[in-house]
Amino acid sequence: MDSEARTFPPHPIRGVRAVYARQSSCPSDFAEVVVDFVPWEAGIVFQVAADLASHGSTDPEELSAYRIALETGIREELAELGVGLPAAVAVVLRSVRVHEVDSRPRAFEAAGHVAVRNALAEVYGPSPRPRRRRA
Template sequence: MTTTPQGSSRCFPPHAVHSVRATYVRQAGCPAYFADVTFDVEPAHASGSYVEVAVPHGLRVEPRGEPLVAVSYLAAFRDGFADALAEHRSDVRADVLIVVRKVTIHEVDSNDSAFRHAGRLALDAVIRRLAEDLAPDHPAA
């Protein structure tokens, strides 16, 4: 899961980003796909390239499901995020802790593939939020 050249000092993410949501829905026949994850990302402060998912006690799973069912999809979510990061941001070292806050699943349409796609979309959502953080509050006069 190495995402950067040896010796890269730039880490991703540069700081924590909270309350990010990634949703993947495809309902164009069988099979259908559904994944919805709300999460925070923060620097993991790990050595080496690192993308990991943390599941806090009391994880919200909707509809009211067993957290263990949702946890089985989160490895695919992590893998999708890590794959997208390696493909699109090879100039940085992955140092990512994904803290999952809420998972919404569909008893029929949720599957590993849907969560892998959602993980890829999650990276895009994080990058957009980081860009918003850099945008000036007011346009230049």
């Protein structure tokens, strides 16, 4: 049996792309980010890369709101890992793409959830799909 407790991530996971795009009505939602998940001390640290690639027109205040929403989504999703797989991670935001009309904080929060799910799938494989019941 492994004497070390398992934590997430078990190794660096770089270049995790997460897109949240919903176009069901007006307004639509759009967010695209690229983040790294790097093993760190227990807990969650969120950082913005010094060479952040920003695509789309945003003012600094708007970009800050998107970053905060992204961090919130990542923290919420990592909290769902539970006791069996505690987070010990530094999350580094590498790239952000916004749409001048359709980007809003809630889209970036959703992209944070997607980023964690994509990282988990990269390390542990996709989660099993629920089976349909036959009538």
